[in-house]
Amino acid sequence: MDFNLDWLLIPDYKAPGNFLLIFVILFVGIFLRYLALAWIYHEWVYKKLGDTMPYRRLHQQVRLPQVKKEIRYSFLGGLIFAFAGVVLLILWQSGLTQLYTRLSWWDLIWIPASYFLALFIHETYYYWLHRWMHQPKVLRHFHRIHHNSLYTSSFTSFSFHPIEAGLQAIFLPILILVLPMHFFVLIALLLTMSITAVINHSGIEVYPEGAQSNSFFRWMVGATHHDQHHLKYRCNYGLYFTFWDVWMKTEDAGFTKRFEDHTRERHSAINS
Template structure:
């Protein structure tokens, strides 16, 4: 994140926002800047990914499903816009620790951290976060936590891409913790970290888009939109983020109803056929 902060300092913050006496290395300035950057980035990625997905990938016929709420898209967006600043502040505090040198993030490719290590880091990052998010997500469904934190997200029984971050701020932050923990435990290239950050945001949108385009060969292993749609429909299944591995291990795997002709899209088709007749 220091790469982004340095660029913002050089081209925007120093000449236009802060007085010259407010040093770029001052932790208070860095924290304020990171809150601003994190908030703006969250809004931009949410609306960019969400809008493109909504118009070009999302199956909009799902909006005719009986469980699709009135004005749901607007409600999803409104709740997300309210939630983002509350998530951005603690997230920026974590980024501050990274900027101040407490993480194991590194720059460049060479020595022990060559291209092979880049590939290894990508694999371990995805597997590490997939495991932790599964157990965090499952914990959010516990009786003590669900109604206070996670229930809001399940208001969207048939979600759209705009539901991807329409969660309680505590919910969003907790599910983001594994991504923040990794670079404090393991070396990770800074540019790779930013790339994975964008990928994670894109993935969160994609599993809410109702587009079940996982190749047949990978359907048993990838936790795609079909799997996550059933999570919204049936609550206690398919907690995974990227893969189905931990759902199989934890006994919470459910074969997606969409793969069996019983998904929300199939229900809409039957409903429209009845209306036509």
């Protein structure tokens, strides 16, 4: 069975006119997706749930000047990610990637397996990249832009210096050169990256009380986990999962207590 994407192969992406057209389409999609996800999450989760369950919020709403600055850097990041997207399409059109569209019975196993394998590889890449970006000189030159948002919001999720955005954008074009991956998996990865970035920067914890005792949720990065990274800098470097932080002993020693205190207070407030 084929998931027909042959129409995507018709234009020559290396031709200047087509390159520019696809670049603009990708940029508009990427940037509008960021604005929509960030705004919806901020308005309907941070504000609405926070008003009903006051102990969910990790801190108060950030000020408008910070949000405007985050949107400006996200605009630049969108340009870089759009460029990477066109490069990805050129590589695919040139037959250099491991992307495929044909579905077989083997994909019942390989699609979920390749999805989680890609997440593991991305987590590993990002964790060590992130630790490198916290070297004093590197932090001072570009990673500080993201950390200027000491108290984060969903709009912080895409706010990076262009160099940092580039280092993140190159991951998928390189990954598809070596890892066989169905287009469904690529789309799922893009959605996962966007949604988890918004959740983890939103300033409101959505994981329930007792999550740190759960064998699944224990390994997930959430808003409390990443919020401590922005407050303390030298801890909690994970992207999706906490296992590298645990293995390398870079998880903040007070994280579990803060999460439990925060969710316990929230639970008490809801039941009072």
